[in-house]
Each structure stands twice: as C-alpha cells, then as structure tokens.
Amino acid sequence: xxxxxxxxxxxxxxxxxxxxxxxIRNYQxxxxxxxxxxxxDWVLFYHSNAKPPGVVGLAxxxxxxxxxxxxxxxSSKYYDAKSDPxxxxxxxxxxxxxxxxxxxxxxxxxxxxxxxxxxxxxxKGQRLSVQPVxxxxxxxxxxxxxxxxxxxxxxxxxxxxEARA
DNA sequence: GCCAACGTTGGC
DNA sequence: GCCAACGTTGGC
Numbered sequence: 001x002x003x004x005x006x007x008x009x010x011x012x013x014x015x016x017x018x019x020x021x022x023x024i025r026n027y028q029x030x031x032x033x034x035x036x037x038x039x040x041d042w043v044l045f046y047h048s049n050a051k052p053p054g055v056v057g058l059a060x061x062x063x064x065x066x067x068x069x070x071x072x073x074x075s076s077k078y079y080d081a082k083s084d085p086x087x088x089x090x091x092x093x094x095x096x097x098x099x100x101x102x103x104x105x106x107x108x109x110x111x112x113x114x115x116x117x118x119x120x121x122x123x124k125g126q127r128l129s130v131q132p133v134x135x136x137x138x139x140x141x142x143x144x145x146x147x148x149x150x151x152x153x154x155x156x157x158x159x160x161x162e163a164r165a
Numbered sequence: 166g167c168c169a170a171c172g173t174t175g176g177c
Numbered sequence: 178g179c180c181a182a183c184g185t186t187g188g189c
Contacts, residue, residue, distance in 0.1 A: 004186095030171045048187055048188085053187075
C-alpha cells in the first residue's frame with residue numbers, strides 16, 4: 001500500500017497503531033481491498049513521492065473492507081457526491097502497525113534486484129496505490145529490509161495480498 | 166517543476 | 178461506443 005509520507009507516513013501509523021485506509025478512489029484498488037484483503041494479511045508500506053520512494057515498513061490488515069465515510073463528507077477532500085450512503089461506492093480496510101524498517105528499501109533497490117523484476121511496483125506506469133504482492137517478492141523485500149517480522153516461512157501464501165507499492 | 170502513464174468524464 | 182479533454186499519480 002502506498003502513501004505519500006507528507007499525507008500519512010509509517011511514523012504516523014506507528015504513532016496511531018491502526019489506521020483506516022481512507023481516500024482510495026480507484027476501482028481496481030478498491031476491488032483489491034474488497035476482494036483480496038483479509039484480516040491478518042501482511043502489508044508492505046510504501047512511501048511514494050518521497051526521497052527516496054520505497055518500502056519503509058510492515059503492517060497487517062486488522063479490519064476488512066467497510067464503507068469509506070469520507071466519501072459522504074462534503075468537507076473532506078475525498079468527498080464523492082456520487083457515492084450513495086445506501087450503497088457506498090468506496091471502501092477501505094484498516095491496517096495495524098507492525099514494524100518500521102531500519103532503512104528504506106528504495107525503489108532503486110527494488111529495481112536492481114533481479115528476483116523482483118516482475119514485481120508490480122517496479123513496472124512502468126504502475127500507479128495503483130493498493131496492489132497485490134506475490135509471496136516470493138514479499139519475502140525478498142523483507143530480506144532486503146532485514147525485517148524482524150513477517151509471515152512465517154512455509155505458511156500459506158495468503159500472506160497478502162497487498163503490498164503497497 | 167516536468168511530464169509520461171493512466172483513469173475518468175462527457176459530448177456526440 | 179468512441180475519443181478528446183481533463184485530472185491525478187508519482188518518478189525524476
């Protein structure tokens with residue numbers, strides 16, 4: 001999952017412990033949250049528009065997709081007049097903080113890793129703020145990060161689904 | 166700040 | 178249903 005640190009950073013999540021992932025206004029990203037993200041799934045937290053951009057930490061899904069109320073709030077920058085409260089168009093998941101990496105695994109580093117050549121986030125034109133991550137890629141990023149936590153080796157690959165890229 | 170890539174909108 | 182115009186994303 002991507003976020004501009006100026007808007008909401010991994011440090012903000014560390015402070016808040018959990019966060020509602022509001023403001024997603026892209027159907028494909030919404031569908032990933034709705035259809036593929038389940039409680040307990042691991043999440044790579046990525047800082048976009050950062051110096052450098054890259055994966056900065058780990059989180060987990062702690063609440064499955066539910067209506068994004070900001071779409072109904074006319075004072076919110078995420079307001080969407082077309083989202084009917086009776087049939088919410090936009091959803092969000094909640095995530096909980098797990099770990100901030102000692103150092104950012106930069107986009108440059110991701111691009112330089114042969115094993116990550118197929119990872120979505122390194123593909124040209126890939127702008128989705130919520131995107132699925134293959135288990136092998138996920139594990140590789142954790143290794144590059146020197147992460148202390150993460151899905152256990154050998155457990156089901158349900159692991160998630162989401163990395164932010 | 167630039168701009169390529171991409172999604173959405175709306176006229177026709 | 179096409180497609181031009183426009184807005185956003187996000188690396189650089």
